Amino acid sequence: MLSDATSASDSGIVEGTESKPHSRPYMVSLEQEGQHHCGGALVRKDFVLTSAHCNNSKLGLTAVLGAHNIKKEEKSQQRIQVARYHVHPNYKDGLFGFDVMLLKTNSILNKYVKPIGLPKKDKRILANIKCSVAGWGMRFPSTAASDVLRETAVKTRFVNECKNIWLDSFNSSQMICTHSSGKKGGICQGDSGGPLICGRDAQGIAAYTHRVKCDDPTYPHVFMKIPSFVQWIKEVMKKRD
Template sequence: MIQFCIIFLFQLFCLTGATESGIVGGKTAKPHSRPYMVSLQVQGHHRCGGILIRNDFVLTSAHCKTEQDLTVVLGAHNIKKQEKSQQRIPVEKYHQHPKYKGQFLYDIMLLKLKTNATLNKYVKTVGLPKKNGKIPANIKCYAAGWGQTGPNKPGSDVLKEVMVKLQFDQECSHKWQNYFSSDQMMCVHSDKRKEGICQGDSGGPLLCRKMPQGISAYTKASGCDDTKYPHVFMKINFFSQWIKNVMQG
């Protein structure tokens, strides 16, 4: 019975925590300093983050797809304002990974835009890591997004960013057990108390050495600022060939 309860609690944390994740603590990003950042919106409300990897493709989390159509918002800093720098483009096609089953594995998606983004100083694409590239543990990375600033707090109007450190896979395996895959996922933690990702901005990037290495996946739902639980990102280079195939196809 004890073992069952532990498994059930981890399932509860993951299933609710994987819906959306954003930034706790950290600081406000310099306006338009991350021109590849994307706000995915439903009827004008922010749902998830993402990154522009080609002028017609956005990379995000598979669980960000809803029954309602998503709108890709580019060139934004304050998503509550109608900034002249913003571009709003409908999604033409949703490419969820074919092995994604609505849980944690293969939680990645490509969005084909209906029209090409206009690239300028506010809107730029970002490169992706090499297929077999490795990032060592304890390296400093940054997560960014418009998500909640803490449990039961509203999302941020302006883009925020926070510094985190890549952890050894064993830390996430110990806490998240079978829900963590070292092949597909990255484990991160903040040096400071109560900083990291939270509900409100899944699909946002983890940037290490100025390169997006991960896509925000899940954290503990009942306390995203609980320092005992590391945050989890999907490992972009694991999906490099699939991404390439979809964009070529």
């Protein structure tokens, strides 16, 4: 199944609805050369959590915070050039494990820009828990991207369901997967790095889905399990760059 998987880049939430403007002040759009590239979550005023495969330090990334419509110059927006890229040391380009990265920024917190909480280390994430995802991009495969933030409800799945579909691509110690609470909703190419929100905290980082069938409920959507990486995240944020 590895050939059918892809990192979720270049599109967005499937079967979702438009978010209430600024109702998710932790959401970040990561732009590359002026175009939305990946999602992310502000976890401290000076750090954005996202996927390692979103790394492009050569061209540089701009973190757009406080946004609803990323194609407009909203007064609420802060556009900050990423100062430093902290890719997980065990991540290898082209593979699915350890797909986690922290970006050093310098945002100003206000009602439009607020960090999301992190879960406790090794917190167990059960199946059939109601969560949500959000992002900017395509509503369906091979369609135009959305300018506004969209969201949808999802539920966590059992580990064996994820493993049966994704086989060796799925590592249960690092990953969790979801399905739509409806029929087809969830992440698609372009939502990489965006958070899976369960309760008040970010529990996952959008990692991968099917290459061309992100709206097919047969294929679970996979997220890096944040509780497995909390210790590394906190260690990075303690360092002085």
